[in-house]
Amino acid sequence: KAGVTQTPRYLIKTRGQQVTLSCSPISGHRSVSWYQQTPGQGLQFLFEYFSETQRNKGNFPGRFSGRQFSNSRSEMNVSTLELGDSALYLCASSPGQTRWPSTDTQYFGPGTRLTVL
Amino acid sequence: AQSVAQPEDQVNVAEGNPLTVKCTYSVSGNPYLFWYVQYPNRGLQFLLKYITGDNLVKGSYGFEAEFNKSQTSFHLKKPSALVSDSALYFCAAYFGNEKLTFGTGTRLTIIP
Numbered sequence: 001k002a003g004v005t006q007t008p009r010y011l012i013k014t015r016g017q018q019v020t021l022s023c024s025p026i027s028g029h030r031s032v033s034w035y036q037q038t039p040g041q042g043l044q045f046l047f048e049y050f051s052e053t054q055r056n057k058g059n060f061p062g063r064f065s066g067r068q069f070s071n072s073r074s075e076m077n078v079s080t081l082e083l084g085d086s087a088l089y090l091c092a093s094s095p096g097q098t099r100w101p102s103t104d105t106q107y108f109g110p111g112t113r114l115t116v117l
Numbered sequence: 118a119q120s121v122a123q124p125e126d127q128v129n130v131a132e133g134n135p136l137t138v139k140c141t142y143s144v145s146g147n148p149y150l151f152w153y154v155q156y157p158n159r160g161l162q163f164l165l166k167y168i169t170g171d172n173l174v175k176g177s178y179g180f181e182a183e184f185n186k187s188q189t190s191f192h193l194k195k196p197s198a199l200v201s202d203s204a205l206y207f208c209a210a211y212f213g214n215e216k217l218t219f220g221t222g223t224r225l226t227i228i229p
Contacts, residue, residue, distance in 0.1 A: 004160070033217075042219055042220075042221045042222060043161075043207060043209075043219035043222075044219070045217050045218075090160050090161065092160075092161070105163045105166070106163060107163065108153075108160035108161040108162065108163075109160050110158070110159055110160045111159075111160050
């Protein structure tokens, strides 16, 4: 099976712009989670989607949003970008057989590195 | 509040020696615990998890971890380190309705 794919891999934006990141889960996986990784804050959970519904959400401002499509692909949007949004954004998928966080193994994509200038 | 601590930012081990990467958590009850590894310019790779049952969990690449409820620890171990084990290791925990929380990471360097 193909792994989790994320596009684009690298992105440069300026403050105030918005950005959309895409994640394609492993075929058959219905749960997609997003994480932000920065040197200062480490890995932080953003949100998780299952069957097109957001099941859980981390402590991020409303500028961070996401959605999931019927084919389980997910997008994450960040509006009004700030310098502090520069980070590696990781997407993970899992079968999603049980309620999040399930005991399913999460498989991560390579990430999208976002740089905000 | 739930938190995960990885007390060592950096661990150096000689190739062939046993390695331990430490993790402690500060939640009550029975958390779900995970170990992930991250190689340069790569996403996280799942190593192992503890949900319930046997306290010794075996995972990928010869790694294992021992859940110790009394010490609230979940240390990652490997009997004989390889140079290819050099990477960034993350411990994560979940309990109840709290969010999955990661530790700050430990950079493991295996010295040839």
